[in-house]
Amino acid sequence: MKKASKRRAALGREEKAFLEEFYGEYHSFIWKETRRYVNDLEMREEVFSEACLSLVKAVSKLRGLEDNKRPIYIVTIVRNCAYQFLRDQKREREVRVPWDERAAERMLTQEDPEDAVLRREDFARVRADIGKLPPKERDALLLKIWTDMDYRSIASLTGIAETSVHTYIRRARERLRKTLYREEDGD
8 A cells, every 4th residue: 555655656756847847848839839829918828827737637648758749749739728718718708688578668658558559569679670680789789778888898798899899789770770761661
């Protein structure tokens, strides 16, 4: 039992020494590789950390590789970590604004019954038209309408450029305006 634990301790020391030497030799190479995929410094540090953790987890494989094969393995690890990081970032940016039926109902004021029926019909038509908008346009418009957020806040929340948010909202309003006018002309 003692021999096994001594062997594990010795192996642990050997792996630690190997990793320290490996890091000293390859850390600048890993850092440069992360730049191929991510330019933002904060994001780059995240990818670098993930790549280093992955390499630590693969220490036994690294030790078994020939010196000339290690850079290829590092490039593969960095690439995979960068792609995974970028996929995760994209998922975090995808914000979907749910349609709040109760808030929509609250918008309808209690007027005389005929006006209330007409307003409900108009509202149902607008709601259906909003539902037909492309997702980015719809989400940007709903964030603007329901939360009264400014363009910069919407851009920050969705991960879309502020100018694009402005464009999406403008396009959404134009589409709705065209649809509503077309329906009124047809009546």
